[in-house]
Amino acid sequence: MFKSHASLLALVAAAALSACAVTPSETSSVxxxxxxxxxxxxxxxxxxxxxxxTFDVKFDFIETVALAEGYExxxxxxxxxxxxxxxxxxxxxYISLQHILYVGGGDNRFALKHWRQDWQYEPEKVLNFIGGxxxxxxxxxxxxxxxxxxxxxxxxxxxxRYGAVGQWGYTGGIASWEAAREWRPLPRRxxxxxxxxxxxxxxxxxxxxxxxxxxxxxxxxxxxxxxxPQALVREIAVNTYKRTxxxxxxxxxxxxxxxxxxxxxxxxxxxxxxxxxxxxALTLKGEPMDxxxxxxxxxxxxxxxxxxxxxxxxxxxxxxxxxxxRDLPPLTQRLR
Numbered sequence: 134m135f136k137s138h139a140s141l142l143a144l145v146a147a148a149a150l151s152a153c154a155v156t157p158s159e160t161s162s163v164x165x166x167x168x169x170x171x172x173x174x175x176x177x178x179x180x181x182x183x184x185x186x187t188f189d190v191k192f193d194f195i196e197t198v199a200l201a202e203g204y205e206x207x208x209x210x211x212x213x214x215x216x217x218x219x220x221x222x223x224x225x226x227y228i229s230l231q232h233i234l235y236v237g238g239g240d241n242r243f244a245l246k247h248w249r250q251d252w253q254y255e256p257e258k259v260l261n262f263i264g265g266x267x268x269x270x271x272x273x274x275x276x277x278x279x280x281x282x283x284x285x286x287x288x289x290x291x292x293x294r295y296g297a298v299g300q301w302g303y304t305g306g307i308a309s310w311e312a313a314r315e316w317r318p319l320p321r322r323x324x325x326x327x328x329x330x331x332x333x334x335x336x337x338x339x340x341x342x343x344x345x346x347x348x349x350x351x352x353x354x355x356x357x358x359x360x361x362p363q364a365l366v367r368e369i370a371v372n373t374y375k376r377t378x379x380x381x382x383x384x385x386x387x388x389x390x391x392x393x394x395x396x397x398x399x400x401x402x403x404x405x406x407x408x409x410x411x412x413x414a415l416t417l418k419g420e421p422m423d424x425x426x427x428x429x430x431x432x433x434x435x436x437x438x439x440x441x442x443x444x445x446x447x448x449x450x451x452x453x454x455x456x457x458x459r460d461l462p463p464l465t466q467r468l469r
Contacts, residue, residue, distance in 0.1 A: 174254065177282060177301040180308035181228050181252050183341045184217045187382045188374040194322070199326035200364040210322055216247065216374070217385040221393070233385050243387035244394070246429065248294070249287040256283040259408060262297030262316045264332050264357050265467025267414035268293045270407055282310065284337070290425035291399050292415065294318060297337060309340040330365045331357040331468055348372040358468060391436040398446035399428060402453055413459050414467065423455045
């Protein structure tokens with residue numbers, strides 16, 4: 134979808150060498166600049182790849198400031214998990230990281246596919262949530278994407294969640310990526326328990342730490358029903374990924390190896406929606422879990438050898454088509 138970073142540098146170098154007016158000192162300057170860009174690019178890549186591995190995870194969400202009259206702050210939500218982050222793909226300027234939970238107890242532990250984060254260097258466009266269970270892509274200006282990375286996040290069934298563009302910085306020797314504020318859907322912890330807001334206006338920061346990494350969020354839970362977004366409450370989140378050797382990733386990696394081709398096919402189905410550059414939505418037929426439970430179910434059948442990969446992908450395509458539409462009604466109708 135995007136030119137590789139290496140290809141881009143090759144074009145820049147070729148243009149510089151073919152320009153008759155370039156003096157030796159100017160050529161040296163161009164070379165130094167290219168080397169600096171390459172060095173910064175590789176440092177960013179290593180920061181992203183540092184988020185792969187096996188982790189003891191803590192999810193901590195705290196509502197802090199009520200912004201709507203009469204709103205009462207909800208209780209803190211604190212939970213934990215064991216999670217393995219696998220590098221699904223690394224094309225240089227594009228890195229995909231799949232999160233996989235290790236759940237259960239004793240001899241009954243098993244792998245469960247979780248969320249995915251895709252990183253693109255200097256993206257030409259980025260996924261955007263637009264409210265009411267709908268998404269689109271927006272063009273990223275040349276100025277905004279220069280030296281930047283987009284992060285696009287996908288749900289357990291590889292359906293879209295949110296995207297944003299930001300720069301990696303290294304203040305104090307610490308690698309940290311911070312994005313501009315963008316909307317995202319309700320988290321599952323609220324989607325299944327409340328209906329008093331419709332979107333999260335969020336700033337995300339990913340920071341690499343000595344023993345893992347941290348995902349920090351500055352969230353404003355937002356009501357959309359009257360046409361003008363209205364802030365309901367602010368929330369901070371600190372999700373901490375600490376490297377651990379308390380469990381082996383072998384079982385998780387074996388499960389992923391058995392199903393990765395199926396999930397690659399599912400990703401292609403979803404990517405087709407984004408490639409068209411038109412808004413699309415998950416329909417409101419049935420419960421959201423009907424979609425992700427079906428897609429996870431096909432993956433389980435593949436892993437157990439009860440369904441072939443190609444057949445499972447076709448079943449997934451039929452299911453996704455049942456729960457998606459490009460015929461978007463007004464926002465107020467989609468919020469019902």
